[in-house]
């Protein structure tokens with residue numbers, strides 16, 4: 221095979237592997253989190269779902285999470301290698317992997333909202349080059365999803381931080397910023413997560429440095445002693461916050477912390493934090509520059525946890541919680557009988573609806589394309605493909621972060637009579653009030669468990685507003701045994717508000733100087 225063709229194939233394999241098979245070091249970190257969790261808790265159940273999902277993604281060679289992120293490549297080339305050719309090969313590989321449903325079409329025109337359908341668009345995929353003295357090419361790829369990207373945060377020191385007070389321009393101020401960054405993410409970035417931190421630089425170089433840290437191995441040790449100590453301290457301390465998997469409470473909140481440092485301007489002191497969900501998809505390959513072949517895969521050290529022989533903990537809940545079968549249309553009376561902690565198993569119809577749908581439905585005089593009375597809306601942007609008979613099939617379909625719909629959700633539930641909304645990360649006071657007034661619940665599904673949920677979807681009965689693009693369209697799904705937890709009910713209770721408050725109390729215990 222010619223060089224270019226082989227190169228494209230190698231890059232296609234890199235993309236597929238990154239999207240579908242979680243690296244060994246990440247698997248080990250998840251295994252550790254699982255071991256730390258008490259059997260029977262919501263956190264343990266969530267981790268069971270997550271590990272089942274990891275197995276399914278690898279077996280099906282399908283995306284671990286439906287949000288296959290913003291593909292970001294870092295390429296190192298020997299002097300003399302044609303970088304333009306590599307960039308083109310990356311674009312071809314990305315487009316083919318998208319056509320094969322290994323990636324969700326994620327490239328959206330920021331002004332018109334039009335999805336290119338190929339993951340190729342203005343500035344996308346992101347490809348950064350560097351030259352080096354080695355005689356081979358290295359290509360690193362990270363697929364970082366939008367929900368965790370939204371939880372990135374940048375601090376400008378000195379700063380006043382909720383729970384921790386003043387953070388000054390020193391190592392202890394940096395410590396406070398990083399602890400705060402973990403707390404503010406709550407479950408919305410699909411905790412338990414990993415963070416990359418960049419100290420110094422300007423705003424953009426600081427974030428670049430933070431993201432660069434995400435390519436480090438989970439189990440490496442920082443060569444700078446102060447930072448090695450800080451990394452260890454951050455993981456240990458964050459895991460006392462009780463945010464837990466998906467923000468359900470629990471022992472595992474943070475699985476890894478990697479910190480890099482660069483110089484700064486005298487006037488600027490930035491601490492930039494890149495938050496990555498548990499679905500920490502990054503991989504790298506070395507390529508022979510003469511043939512285009514893969515000569516080495518990175519992140520191969522140590523044991524591979526397959527999660528295949530894991531014993532599932534029974535789906536037990538608190539003693540006063542119930543497991544309830546839900547079939548839409550749902551009555552107000554039924555919805556009001558549900559309370560926080562209950563587990564629901566949905567069978568029958570549900571409709572997807574996320575950012576574009578909510579923005580559309582809130583419009584003056586806009587009618588819903590279907591009767592939503594008593595129905596369930598699922599905040600989800602699936603990966604879809606067509607089978608031989610030209611029917612849509614769901615390839616990956618986990619929940620998206622619900623808080624983005626906070627300005628709309630309550631009004632839309634009331635306007636159309638919706639009884640349940642499902643997503644992840646929880647919603648705010650406006651929605652909670654509407655759930656109380658109108659009679660509704662918020663259901664939390666496990667973020668990133670896209671294969672697990674795709675398996676519960678037995679058919680696609682239709683689609684509306686497909687012009688919004690695949691992730692944003694309203695898909696009519698026929699589901700069976702689709703499981704989620706009631707985390708906000710019609711009686712004014714919100715597990716998310718409770719966990720945010722209790723974790724803030726825990727955070728505040730670390731206001732004293734440590735470094």
Ligand SMILES: O=C(O)C[C@H](O)C(=O)O
Nearest residue numbers: 287365366367601620621
């Ligand atoms: O866009 C998505 O499907 C999910 C997103 O990554 C999120 O975490 O909200």
Ligand code: SF4
Nearest residue numbers: 285365367410497668
């Ligand atoms: S849904 Fe969760 S697991 Fe998937 S990309 Fe978003 S933050 Fe990550």
